[in-house]
Amino acid sequence: MADVALTHGPVADKRRGEGLTAATLITPATLFVAFCLLAPLVVLFRYSLNEFIPAKKMMVEAVTVANYIRFFTDPYYTSILATTVRVAVMVTAICLVLGFPLAYVVARTQSRFKHLLIISIILPLFVGNAVRAAGWMTIFGSKGAVNATLMGLGLIDKPLEIMFTEKAVIIGIIAVNLPFMVLTLQSVIEGIDRAVEEAAFSLGAPPGTMFRRVLWPLALPGILAGTILTFILAMNAYATPFLLGGPLFKMMAPLVYNQFTQQANWPFGGAIAFILMTVTLLLTVAANLIFQRRAAR
Amino acid sequence: MADVLALVRRRARRWALNGAATVALAYILLPLIFVVWLAFFRQEIPSFPPEGYSLRWFAAILDQRKFVNGFSISFQVAALAMTVGLLFGVPAALCLARYNFKLRGPLANLLLMPIIVPGVVLGTAMYVFHVEVENGLDMDVIGTFYALVAGHVVIVIPWVVRLVTASLSGVDRATEEAAQNLGANPWVTFWRITLPAIRPGIVAGALFGFVTSFGNLEMSLFLVGPGRTTLPIVILQYLEWKIDPTIAAVSVVQILLIGIAMLITDHYVKLARVV
Numbered sequence: 001m002a003d004v005a006l007t008h009g010p011v012a013d014k015r016r017g018e019g020l021t022a023a024t025l026i027t028p029a030t031l032f033v034a035f036c037l038l039a040p041l042v043v044l045f046r047y048s049l050n051e052f053i054p055a056k057k058m059m060v061e062a063v064t065v066a067n068y069i070r071f072f073t074d075p076y077y078t079s080i081l082a083t084t085v086r087v088a089v090m091v092t093a094i095c096l097v098l099g100f101p102l103a104y105v106v107a108r109t110q111s112r113f114k115h116l117l118i119i120s121i122i123l124p125l126f127v128g129n130a131v132r133a134a135g136w137m138t139i140f141g142s143k144g145a146v147n148a149t150l151m152g153l154g155l156i157d158k159p160l161e162i163m164f165t166e167k168a169v170i171i172g173i174i175a176v177n178l179p180f181m182v183l184t185l186q187s188v189i190e191g192i193d194r195a196v197e198e199a200a201f202s203l204g205a206p207p208g209t210m211f212r213r214v215l216w217p218l219a220l221p222g223i224l225a226g227t228i229l230t231f232i233l234a235m236n237a238y239a240t241p242f243l244l245g246g247p248l249f250k251m252m253a254p255l256v257y258n259q260f261t262q263q264a265n266w267p268f269g270g271a272i273a274f275i276l277m278t279v280t281l282l283l284t285v286a287a288n289l290i291f292q293r294r295a296a297r
Numbered sequence: 298m299a300d301v302l303a304l305v306r307r308r309a310r311r312w313a314l315n316g317a318a319t320v321a322l323a324y325i326l327l328p329l330i331f332v333v334w335l336a337f338f339r340q341e342i343p344s345f346p347p348e349g350y351s352l353r354w355f356a357a358i359l360d361q362r363k364f365v366n367g368f369s370i371s372f373q374v375a376a377l378a379m380t381v382g383l384l385f386g387v388p389a390a391l392c393l394a395r396y397n398f399k400l401r402g403p404l405a406n407l408l409l410m411p412i413i414v415p416g417v418v419l420g421t422a423m424y425v426f427h428v429e430v431e432n433g434l435d436m437d438v439i440g441t442f443y444a445l446v447a448g449h450v451v452i453v454i455p456w457v458v459r460l461v462t463a464s465l466s467g468v469d470r471a472t473e474e475a476a477q478n479l480g481a482n483p484w485v486t487f488w489r490i491t492l493p494a495i496r497p498g499i500v501a502g503a504l505f506g507f508v509t510s511f512g513n514l515e516m517s518l519f520l521v522g523p524g525r526t527t528l529p530i531v532i533l534q535y536l537e538w539k540i541d542p543t544i545a546a547v548s549v550v551q552i553l554l555i556g557i558a559m560l561i562t563d564h565y566v567k568l569a570r571v572v
Contacts, residue, residue, distance in 0.1 A: 018396060021483075025392035026404060029385040029454060033407055036451045037414070040426035044418070047425050098324065101317035117322075119559050124325050126508040126555045130533045131548040135328025137540045138335050143344035145331065178325050207310060236415035238515045243536055253417040257518065260421050270425070273418040280415075 048270030057264050067271035077255075077272075081279065084252045087166065087241075088234035091173045095181040095230045096223065098174070103185035104215075108194070125179045129239035136172050136244055137163065164246030172240040177233050181226040188222025189215075224291050228284050235280045252276045329552060336545035343540055354546040364547050366524075367531035374442075374527065375510040378449035382506045385450070386457030387499060391491075393458065394465035405458075412455045416515025423448050424519040440522025448520050452513060453506035460505060464498025465491075497566035504562045508555060 051062040071077045106117055124132060139145045140162040147159040162168050196218070200210040216223070238253040245251070252272065259269030339349035358364050386408075393405050411419065424439070431438040438444050468491065476486045492499075514529040521527060526534075528551070535544050 019398070022392045022396035022398060025388040029389035029408060029458075030404055032385055033411070033451060033454060036423070036447050037411060037419070038407070040422035041414075041418075043426045043429055044422040098317075098321045101314055102321035105315060105318035115563055119556075119563060120322065121325060123552070123556055123559060124329055126512060126559070127329060127548070127552050128512040128514065128529050128532070130514060130529055130536055131332060131551065132328040134335075134532075134536055134540055134544060134548060135330070135332040137536070138331045138343045138545075139327070141343060141540075143342065145345045148345035172328075175324055175328055178321065182321070182325075232413060236417065236515075238415075238417055239533060243533070253415060253515065256417045256421060257515075260424070260519070266421075266425060269421060273415075273421055276415060277418060 044270045045274060047266050048268075048274055050267040052265050052267045054265070059266055067268045068275065070268065071271060071275055080250045080252060080255055081275070083166070083250065084235060084276075085279070085283070087170055087173065087237075087251065088231050090170055091177060091234040092227055092231045094170075094174050095178050096227060099178055099181035099185055099226070103182045104189055106182065107186045107189035121179050121182055124175070129176055129237075130243065132175060133172055133240055133243040136168065136175070140168055140244075163244065164249065166245070166249060168244040169237075169241045169249060169251075172244045173234050173237050176237070176240060177230045180233060181230050184226035184229060185219065185222050188219050188225075192218045220291070224288065228287065231284065231287070232280055235276065332545050332548045333552070335540075336542055336549045338542045338545075341541050343542070343545075351542075354542040355550075357543050358546055358550065361543070363526070363531050364528070367526055367528035370525055371511050371528040374446055374449055375507045377446050378453050378510040379503055379507040381446070381450045382453030382457050383499065383503060386454045386502065386506075387461055389454075390458045390461035390465060390498075394462045395470075408458045409455045411451045412459075416513070417518075419448070419451070420516040420519030423516070427520075440520070440525065442522075442525060445517065445520045445522075445525070445527075448516055449510040449513065452516065453510055456505040456509055457499075457502035460502040461495055461498040464495045464501075468494040500562060500566045504558065508558075511555075 047059070048067055049063050049065065051060040051064060051066065052058070053060060071081075102121075106114070106121070109117070111117070137144070141147070142159040142161075142163070144163075146162065147156075150156045151159065192215070196214055197210060200214045201207075205213065236253050237251060238257065241249060241251040242254050245254075253276070256269050256273050256276065259265045259272060263269075334347075335343050336354055337350045337352070338347045338354075339351040340347065389408055393401060393408075423444075427438040427444055430436075472494075473486050473490050476490050477483070481489065512529055513527070514533060517527050517530055521530060528547075532544060532547065
């Protein structure tokens with residue numbers, strides 16, 4: 001009954017005023033993103049339904065799903081999609097295993113130098129993928145650090161070919177994505193009260209059990225968020241496969257770029273772009289569902 | 298005896314944990330360490346072990362106009378995109394954190410979407426859109442400076458919204474209400490109460506926005522015009538041909554500048570708390 005009073009008089013006016021303020025605050029950003037992001041995506045999707053005449057390198061207006069069919073029926077393209085998913089899954093799994101201990105140590109440290117630790121994790125993120133790829137190029141090259149060391153030790157006679165392989169790309173993308181995983185996990189672990197861990201220990205749980213029964217379930221939202229972020233970033237990787245994979249190794253993002261700039265095939269390039277986004281989204285949703293079902297059990 | 302054993306075991310576990318963490322940190326930093334090392338090599342070919350050390354590659358950067366130009370373009374674009382992104386993003390974050398309305402969820406997702414859409418897709422979509430606008434309105438859009446900045450504003454907004462929203466959730470609304478009860482109008486309340494409270498979020502959003510824009514590669518590939526190439530693209534195109542100490546020296550300068558910017562920011566806002 002008291003609620004009735006709230007919907008009349010000055011309070012209602014205040015509410016209307018609030019609605020107006022809220023609208024004024026968010027409308028500019030919304031319109032801008034709608035115009036500069038949604039509208040372009042709609043145009044790109046429309047282009048992906050057009051036809052392309054290779055002989056004239058020309059786009060003809062049409063409404064056809066031929067570009068999508070072409071992608072899924074040509075083993076060349078489906079194998080690129082498979083490679084991309086395989087690389088992304090491996091990168092994500094390794095990032096989780098490597099990232100958890102670091103995230104835990106950063107979250108629980110009492111050190112004065114904690115901020116320096118965090119900066120050294122964030123800094124590489126900001127340096128750009130191309131620069132980090134350059135680092136791996138000096139390490140993996142035929143005269144690079146790895147080969148020079150192994151040959152100097154007499155373990156190998158001729159340089160190992162690491163550059164321009166899938167291994168190099170996976171190693172490179174892990175380094176790119178690991179900071180994202182660590183930062184996401186760290187912020188969640190920091191929110192878990194240390195007392196819960198100590199309670200498990202004092203009740204006699206060995207560390208393995210504590211991790212499995214206490215830390216893991218409590219950190220699950222962060223693990224899921226970090227895993228999804230890492231997976232999306234790996235699916236979309238461009239600079240690392242381009243520089244470390246070489247001309248023969250193909251992933252989806254470089255393929256989109258290639259279709260647009262080298263082949264000038266905008267409809268097919270647009271179709272690949274939407275296939276990449278849809279597959280990423282579907283796999284993310286599937287992972288989410290599986291995780292949640294596990295957690296519910 | 299059992300106590301000693303337990304102690305040893307606990308120590309061992311501690312070492313294993315710290316060891317694993319160190320490995321991960323080293324992995325993250327390894328490529329940067331090697332780039333920095335390479336910048337000081339005497340010989341031009343990146344072969345190990347180095348024949349000697351030299352500083353001449355840093356002087357060589359200035360001889361190559363493309364690096365200087367690329368840096369200047371990237372800096373201008375990032376500064377402008379950051380400013381506009383804050384003007385759009387901070388009010389939007391205020392709205393999302395403070396008001397509950399039907400479209401709240403969808404709008405929040407829309408504003409955060411640019412982080413999730415692949416850079417290459419952003420770039421191609423914006424490029425075809427620019428083509429449509431240029432043909433439809435008969436004005437220069439493709440490859441212009443402002444089209445490039447507009448694209449960068451789109452990727453700055455989600456960082457600002459995310460970090461400012463996060464810092465707003467920690468602000469007690471009662472303080473604002475108290476100010477208003479004491480007669481402060483909404484503007485005064487915002488300037489004197491809300492703004493100081495969310496300053497860390499704004500600084501962090503500005504930093505992340507600036508650096509995201511400065512380092513953006515994939516989207517910019519489609520948006521840059523002739524003679525207006527950003528630094529990451531210059532670096533990528535150079536690396537496609539060869540890797541030598543010059544490009545490493547360029548990278549070292551970039552790493553130093555970003556590192557200094559982060560230390561300065563960290564002085565005002567604890568980065569450990571905002572990320």
